Amino acid sequence: MYYPTLFNDSFVEDLLDGIFKYPYDVKTKAEAHPLTGRMITDIKEYDDKYQLDMELPGFTKDDVKVELKEGYLVINAERNENNEEKDEGVKFIRKERYYGKMSRRFYVGKDMTKEDIKARFANGVLTMDIPKLPEKPAEDKIDIIDIE
Numbered sequence: 690m691y692y693p694t695l696f697n698d699s700f701v702e703d704l705l706d707g708i709f710k711y712p713y714d715v716k717t718k719a720e721a722h723p724l725t726g727r728m729i730t731d732i733k734e735y736d737d738k739y740q741l742d743m744e745l746p747g748f749t750k751d752d753v754k755v756e757l758k759e760g761y762l763v764i765n766a767e768r769n770e771n772n773e774e775k776d777e778g779v780k781f782i783r784k785e786r787y788y789g790k791m792s793r794r795f796y797v798g799k800d801m802t803k804e805d806i807k808a809r810f811a812n813g814v815l816t817m818d819i820p821k822l823p824e825k826p827a828e829d830k831i832d833i834i835d836i837e
Contacts, residue, residue, distance in 0.1 A: 728766065728793045739819045741795070746813040753815060755808055760799040762806070764815065765792045798822055 733740045741762075745753060748766050756763045767790045797806075800822055807818040 728764065728791050730793065732795075737821055739821065741815075741817045741819060743793070743815040743817075744813060745810075745815055748813065750810040753810060755806075755815075755817070757797070757801060757803050757806065760796055760801065761794045762797045762801075762817070762819070763792065763794045765790065767791075 727744075729744045731742045733742070743764065745766050748768060752766055752768055754765045754767075756765070768788050797819055801819070805820050805822075809816050
């Protein structure tokens, strides 16, 4: 019997590769579980700032939350699945779209404030400009401990 092509060409290969490769030939958790979503990020350095570009396909601006917490820039993205099926006779054969939470964090320094960071979201890409803060000179302070 002939079945229509419901799966991509590498469905069986992907299934078997996951069994034989993991955990030996896997560099990241996202590669081990490719359907759990990724927050692919490019960071560029300019003379006065860093630019962070993060791909968040399928997310809206309202799905993304950015926090500055104890010197870390924390990016959270969350999407909820609507479990209501419109047609009762519809059954998913394969569902690869990711629903859930993803999070990444980057250290930007304890002196960074939220006013310093500029963020924009367009076409599924979060872009943030993070200024370079002037380096503080190293202190050659020596504390002498009194011995009793």
